[in-house]
Amino acid sequence: MDTTRRRRVRIVLLCALTVTLGSGILFVGGGVEITTFAVESDERAAADQLSESFDTGEQQITQVVITSDQNDTASTAALEETLTLQQAIRDDETINGTLDGPQPTVGVANGVAVASDPRIAFAEEITIADKASALDGRTDEQTAAALSVALRDDEMTPEGQPPVSALLPENYAHGEEPASAQLLIVVHDEDATDDELLDAQQQIESLADDRLERTDSFVFGEALLFERGGQATAESFAVVGPLIVLVVLTMLVVAYRDPLDVLLASVGIGVVLVWLAGILGWLGRPFNQLLIAVPCLLVGLGIDYYLHVVMRYRETRGDDPSFRPAAAMSIALAGVLVAIGTTTVTTAAGFLTGLVSPIEILREFGLVASLGIVSAFVVFGYLIPALRVEIDELLHQRERQSDRAPPTVGSLGIVARPLDQCARLVARAPLAVLVLAFLFTVGGAMGATAVDTSTERSDFFPEERSGWMEQLPAEIRPDAYGLREQATFLEETFPRHTDRTVEVWIEGDVTDDSVTQALQAAETNASAMDTTGTPVDGGGPVESPLGTIEDVAAENETVAELVDEHDTTGDGVPDEDLATVFDAVYEADRDAAAATINRTDGGAYEAVRLSVVVDESADDSAIRSDAVAITDAVETHPELTAVVTGEPILDDVQERAVLETVLLTFLLALAVIGALLTVVFRSRHRSWLLGAITVAPVVAAIAWLIGTMAALSLPYNAETALITAIAVGLGTDYTVHLTERFLAERERAGLRDALEVTLRETGGAVLASAITTAVGFGLLALTLVPSLQRFGIVTAIVVAYAFLASVLVLPSLLVVWDRTRRK
Secondary structure: OOOHHHHHHHHHHHHHHHHHHHHHHHHHHOOOOOOOOEEEOOHHHHHHHHHHHOOOOOOOEEEEEOOOOOOOOOOOHHHHHHHHHHHHHOOOOHHOOOOOOOEEEEEEHHHHHHHHHHHHHHOOOHHHHHHHHHHHOOOOOHHHHHHHHHHOHHHHHHOOOOHHHHHHHOOOOOOOOOOOOOEEEEEEEEOOHHHHHHHHHHHHHHHHHHHHOOEEEEOOOHHHHHHHHHHHHHHHHHHHHHHHHHHHHHHHHHHHOOHHHHHHHHHHHHHHHHHHHHHHHHHHHOOOOOOOHHHHHHHHHHHOOOOOOOOHHHHHHHHHOOOOOOHHHHHHHHHHHHHHHHHHHHHHHHHHHHHHHHHHHHHHHHHHHHHHHHHHHHHHHHHHHHHHHHHHHHHHOOOOOOOOOOOOOOHHHHHHHHHHHHHHHHHOOOOHHHHEEEHHOOOOOOOOHHOOOOHHHHEEEEEOOOOOHHOOOOOOOOOOOOOHHHHHHHHHOOOOOOOEEEEEEEEEEEOOOOHHHHHHHHHHHHOOOOOOOOOOOOOOOOOOHHHHHHHHHHHHHHHHHHHHHHHOOOOOOOOOOHHHHHHHHHHHHHHHHHEEEEEEEOOOOOEEEEEEEOOOOHHHHHHHHHHHHHHHHOOOOOEEEEEEEEEHHHHHHHHHHHHHHHHHHHHHHHHHHHHHHHHHHHHOOOOOHHHHHHHHHHHHHHHHHHHHHHHHHOEEEEEHHHHHHHHHHHHHHHHHHHHHHHHHOOOOOOHHHHHHHHHHHHHHHHHOOOOHHHHHHHHHOOOOOOHHHHHEEEEEEEHHHHHHHHHHHHHHHHHHHHHOOOO
């Protein structure tokens, strides 16, 4: 089979592969899914077990936030409107199926109505109509007096729901100023699905807009947050996406200066993205907020790959115009395909190290990014060059192609002059450049101790749209979500109405006679923690099986007598035949018992729960450190094991997992990439040092980035941690190309000339690629989601750093290596 036939077969096969992979797009859902950073850990497993094994009374809620700049939200008319809304919520078929209990809605009006007519509190079933009747015809002064009573007496609120005081602003001074806001809480059944909750919250939003005429409102619920977060991300890309495409095309026109190459590069990028989407579909994975980075990475790599191919192709044809397109491309690929292939293998291997992460979404990112990188190599290393040759051969046969190839990027004066200056600087004072780079690297690395590693949940909430978006046509203008502002308003305006808790999962022989001693010690340690807080209801900070037994015994004589019978020490705590005591507690008050004592369907007792209220302002890591005293006390009993969990613990586990993932994958990636490059360069150029030399500038760029993030107070969390992987990927790509080109030029020219050609030609291609990539990522700053904005800005910075390290640090190292080797 001749060369032409093989090339055409390759094109057909790759086109067929594109169709096959692309068909997977049919299995990809629309929009962007917002995924949590769940960490696979003992603490996560314990949290899941607690949720399945205990009736903790935790409920899913929707908050309707009612505000007004002009009217008093606690006036009679405003409160009557909220009761009308509550009735509409309870009557709506979509919402009703998700509601929990006989009193699923609570607002300020509920407490004021009971305070206005205390007889309501004694009714067997309190209806919204009863409460509306109590407010009907009352003056604002009478309502204000009733509100004063409701604020003082928590009995005006249904059991298990927040008091009236928690539904008004924290700084609200009753009688001195109107209430500028109030909360209406809708309580949902814990078994309601995410889809049912989303439908219900959207319907609540619609009803609130319709029923509340005197006030403004917004609805805040988890299902709605995730849905709107995905919508905002998708809508942002509907606006920013075309801008990115326009900028990329503009940069391609500037870089290639040939419509054919611009077209082929665009086709190549399109094919790579089709392959990526198809791979996601065949893997059955949704497109989440982290995977947004992968197309950006692949666009940058694809542009870089083709820039190197086409620039070397032009150089070859420029050096000898007699070369036919096929021969010129063969020579060009022989010069760059090894570099591109090496970059692909090392970068993909670097991303695959993310598979060791305990965070599923990061493992998924590493796998998808690796597959995408391989796709970019195949498309831009084989398909697009083959298409270019086919077109050029056709034009050559028809004598429509000029023998003079378009100039390379490095031949442009605006590019050549600064790169030549870099070459002269590096040739004259490589050690000075390396010393300065080393100082910046050390300084940046020291900044790691000052980088914030926390993850603010509100960073994933879309902001209000920017002013410039108001000028866009309505068809593409993003909605005014403002979820981040809403979350901030809720947090800063209202007092908390739920406790922040640490949960302890205790399993083993929980009916052993000496278990109560371990539980008493655990309670004592829990109460003595520096981070222990005060519950909203003013009760004790610790909920435990012993507390449950005590509370039930206080209300049930049979249980009280049984406790006395099984208390051998006289301290009021049973310490023998606990199974019998647990049975009695379940018989007397199943709901109370099920909150802290797990009983299987067969009647056996296998686990108990201990819950501790912690200070709202306490640091997660401090809470986790304090909680060790609880597990230590429990595990003094040889038959018991304990795991501390709960939101503060899981948040701390996540932060630590992110840091460990970044450190481990970074070190693994460097080790793998360094080893692969060492083997490649040793086999090709007989040097053991070139692998380390090629990786060193990448390390420097990442250190500079960390220092910059510390200086700008940018957090280093799960999303920005991905930038480390991108920096390794793009940085390695840049340095491998420059190293290979320098070594090739050095074989036929002096050091100074080799440096100048390398930086002017290959460095020019790297510059064009870096600018295109940085600008493309930087445009993410125009999206509505803060985490994406930060991601785009920081990635643009690290791309710039990777380029600077490639054209300053790497050549300096190569000069020192070359001079040392030739002594």
